[in-house]
Amino acid sequence: xxxxxxxxxxxxxxxxxxxxxxxxxxxxxxxxxxxxxxxxxxxxxxxxxxxxxxxxxxxxxxxxxxxxxxxxxxxxxxxxxxxxxxxxxxxxxxxxxxxxxxxxxxxxxxxxxxxxxxxxxxxxxxxxxxxxxxxxxxxxxxxxxxxxxxxxxxxxxxxxxxxxxxxxxxxxxxxxxxxxxxxxxxxxxxxxxxxxxxxxxxxxxxxxxxxxxxxxxxxxxxxxxxxxxxxxxxxxxxxxxxxxxxxxxxxxxxxxxxxxxxxxxxxxxxxxxxxxxxxxxxxxxxxxxxxxxxxxxxxxxxxxxxxxxxxxxxxxxxxxxxxxxxxxxxxxxxxxxxxxxxxxxxxxxxxxxxxxxxxxxxxxxxxxxxxxxxxxxxxxxxxxxxxxxxxxxxxxxxxxxxxxxxxxxxxxxxxxxxxxxxxxxxxxxxxxxxxxxxxxxxxxxxxxxxxxxxxxxxxxxxxxxxxxxxxxxxxxxxxxxxxxxxxxxxxxxxxxxxxxxxxxxxxxxxxxxxxxxxxxxxxxxxxxxxxxxxxxxxxxx
Numbered sequence: 216x217x218x219x220x221x222x223x224x225x226x227x228x229x230x231x232x233x234x235x236x237x238x239x240x241x242x243x244x245x246x247x248x249x250x251x252x253x254x255x256x257x258x259x260x261x262x263x264x265x266x267x268x269x270x271x272x273x274x275x276x277x278x279x280x281x282x283x284x285x286x287x288x289x290x291x292x293x294x295x296x297x298x299x300x301x302x303x304x305x306x307x308x309x310x311x312x313x314x315x316x317x318x319x320x321x322x323x324x325x326x327x328x329x330x331x332x333x334x335x336x337x338x339x340x341x342x343x344x345x346x347x348x349x350x351x352x353x354x355x356x357x358x359x360x361x362x363x364x365x366x367x368x369x370x371x372x373x374x375x376x377x378x379x380x381x382x383x384x385x386x387x388x389x390x391x392x393x394x395x396x397x398x399x400x401x402x403x404x405x406x407x408x409x410x411x412x413x414x415x416x417x418x419x420x421x422x423x424x425x426x427x428x429x430x431x432x433x434x435x436x437x438x439x440x441x442x443x444x445x446x447x448x449x450x451x452x453x454x455x456x457x458x459x460x461x462x463x464x465x466x467x468x469x470x471x472x473x474x475x476x477x478x479x480x481x482x483x484x485x486x487x488x489x490x491x492x493x494x495x496x497x498x499x500x501x502x503x504x505x506x507x508x509x510x511x512x513x514x515x516x517x518x519x520x521x522x523x524x525x526x527x528x529x530x531x532x533x534x535x536x537x538x539x540x541x542x543x544x545x546x547x548x549x550x551x552x553x554x555x556x557x558x559x560x561x562x563x564x565x566x567x568x569x570x571x572x573x574x575x576x577x578x579x580x581x582x583x584x585x586x587x588x589x590x591x592x593x594x595x596x597x598x599x600x601x602x603x604x605x606x607x608x609x610x611x612x613x614x615x616x617x618x619x620x621x622x623x624x625x626x627x628x629x630x631x632x633x634x635x636x637x638x639x640x641x642x643x644x645x646x647x648x649x650x651x652x653x654x655x656x657x658x659x660x661x662x663x664x665x666x667x668x669x670x671x672x673x674x675x676x677x678x679x680x681x682x683x684x685x686x687x688x689x690x691x692x693x694x695x696x697x698x699x700x701x702x703x704x705x706x707x708x709x710x711x712x713x714x715x716x717x718x719x720x721x722x723x724x725x726x727x728x729x730x731x732x733x734x735x736x737x738x739x740x741x742x743x744x745x746x747x748x749x750x751x752x753x754x755x756x
Contacts, residue, residue, distance in 0.1 A: 220244070220253040220296040220328075223279065224262045225304045243330040244298040253296055274306065274316050286323045289606040293324040301331050302351060303358035313355040329354075370472075377470055380488045390463045391440035393492060402492055408440050409495040415458050416500055419507075425455040430562045449561050460508065462487065465501050466494035525552075526572075527579050527690050528700050534558070535703040535710075536744040537565045543572060554702055559742070566744040570704040570725050578709065578723045579693075583679045587672050591717030607653045611646065618642050668715055671696060705744075 222244040224237060248255040262278055274280055285291050297320060299305055305320075305327075306313035317336075320327055326337040334350070341348050376385040384402065387395040392408040395401075411432075418428050432450040439450065462469060468491035471482040525543060526532075532541040534556040541554040553569035560567075578585065621639045675696065678689050693700075701710040703720075710720045 217252060217254045218294050218296060219292055220248045220255050220298055221282065221291070222255060222298045223282065223304065224300075225279075240300045240304075240330075243300060247298055247328065247330055247333075248296075255298075279305065283319065286320070286325065289603060291323070291325065292605060294326070295324070296326045296328055296335075298328050298330060301329050301358075302327075302354045303361075306355060307358045307362045309359055310352065310356050313359065314352060317351055317355065373472075377485065380468065380470070380491060384491070389492065390461075392495060404493055404495060405440075411437060411440075412458050412464060412495060415455055416464075416496055416504065419459055419504060420500065425452045425459070426560075428455050434562050449558075449563050451561065459504050462501075463492055464494070464496040465498050466490050466492045468492060525686075527576060527686065527693060529690055529694075531693060531697055531700045533699045533701045534565060535701050535705065538701075539565065541570075541702055544569065545572075554704075564742045566742065568704065568744075570702055574724050575702070575709065578721060580679050580684065580689075582721075583676060585721050586711065586719075587676060589711070589719035589721055590668070590672060591713060591719055604653065607649050611649055611653075614642050614646050614649070618646070 222241065224240045224244075245255060247253070274283065282291070282297070302317070306316050308316075317327070321337055321341070324338070326335050326340075328335045334347075336347055336351055379385070383400055384395060387397075389395060389402055392405050392412055393402045394405055396403045415428055418431075419425070429450040429452050437450070439448070458464065466489065468488045470485045470488065472485060474481050474483055525545065530540070532543075532554060533539065534541055537556065537558055539557045542557055542560055543552060544555055544560075545552045550573055552572040554572055554575070555567065555569050556565045558565040618639065621642070671692070675689075675692050678685060678692060696714060698712045698714050700712070702725075703710055704725050707725050708720045708722045710718060712718055
């Protein structure tokens with residue numbers, strides 16, 4: 216029987232995708248598989264393109280994590296091969312974490328092959344020649360030392376650049392209302408953009424809210440500028456908040472350095488550099504805005520940690536017409552919570568209908584079993600199905616031999632104690648479960664209930680039935696299961712788009728809805744469902 220080989224490809228910088236790294240690694244894997252008569256599984260090739268292995272990100276959430284899960288659930292047959300260019304493609308983490316990952320793979324019966332030196336690592340090779348384990352440790356240690364050295368050099372270079380910030384800018388990156396003059400090496404003000412920022416400050420000091428300011432800018436088709444705000448193609452409350460509270464408007468730069476604490480990257484602010492940018496807002500006006508913000512935070516206790524996430528479908532809820540995010544509007548009353556399309560909220564199109572949220576949350580908590588029952592089964596490839604059937608056949612053979620041995624010993628001794636009976640019952644129950652699983656695989660060949668999906672659904676049910684309800688954990692579980700949830704208020708249903716593929720819908724009562732009838736907004740333009748205003752112009756950098 217021909218052994219199966221899997222190719223794992225990784226490089227840290229996304230710019231390497233346009234170079235020779237991808238072609239070189241793939242060509243080496245194909246050549247090795249052909250020379251050693253291995254079947255290279257191209258369907259399950261694992262690629263982490265632009266993913267670093269210095270902090271084991273590829274093993275925690277990348278394609279290597281998917282390969283480890285495939286091993287855990289017996290989708291990778293025994294005596295398989297994992298082809299990598301070098302061991303530093305697997306991990307550049309510290310030696311204990313890198314060694315644990317290395318041993319986890321080979322202890323599962325998978326042989327790791329490094330294509331640069333044609334060296335293979337497996338349980339048999341390491342048991343026969345323990346020096347192979349020392350060689351692997353040396354390679355992993357060297358990979359970590361190289362990454363540590365690069366990190367120290369880059370950090371030292373940034374320290375030197377930060378020490379010279381008062382002399383010259385260290386990069387052309389700047390706020391959207393500025394531009395770097397390359398001839399003088401100084402920042403210059405783009406007046407038409409700076410005037411938009413000054414207008415935001417004037418309206419804020421006059422008592423106009425951030426949402427209203429963003430809506431006015433959208434309705435007047437004021438061009439966008441800056442960096443991240445162009446993703447939404449419209450002015451939003453978060454961008455207005457950034458302009459009001461960033462010290463860059465008064466010419467101050469706050470540099471940051473990154474630190475890793477318990478495997479989490481955190482950014483720590485450094486000493487502010489005053490006068491780095493040219494100021495466009497008077498310092499007294501900026502201080503008045505900050506004082507108003509502090510008073511608001513103190514009065515409404517905004518600095519108190521939130522006990523739970525209000526919107527369970529954060530970053531998931533979508534409009535059925537324009538596929539934009541739907542935002543949650545809430546007031547002082549507990550039952551006053553509504554979904555509205557982001558475009559309608561910003562005054563740039565789509566229906567301004569308000570859809571009730573309490574009934575949706577009731578379905579996502581109390582009625583979660585309806586959502587679980589509607590989950591479509593993931594499609595299993597023929598290769599993965601054959602691997603699973605092979606594992607079941609081998610496991611059944613071992614269990615039946617163990618059962619026959621127990622029966623023969625029991626007949627010879629004519630008595631049995633309680634632990635022996637419990638062990639025999641455990642073997643019988645496992646045999647019955649494997650037979651049922653094999654029957655399902657054979658009769659329902661195109662689809663089957665994936666074990667990882669089943670585990671996530673069981674965890675979802677456990678979270679929703681626990682008391683008290685952990686809203687943060689429930690929202691995170693929804694994001695791991697769904698790619699988006701369409702709130703189809705015209706048909707009173709939620710359409711779930713699952714991460715593993717497929718859709719399902721569940722009916723939910725969203726009545727009564729609300730239509731906006733505010734006399735102060737009677738002059739605003741109304742849009743039909745799905746209708747949008749012309750896109751806002753985006754100022755070129």
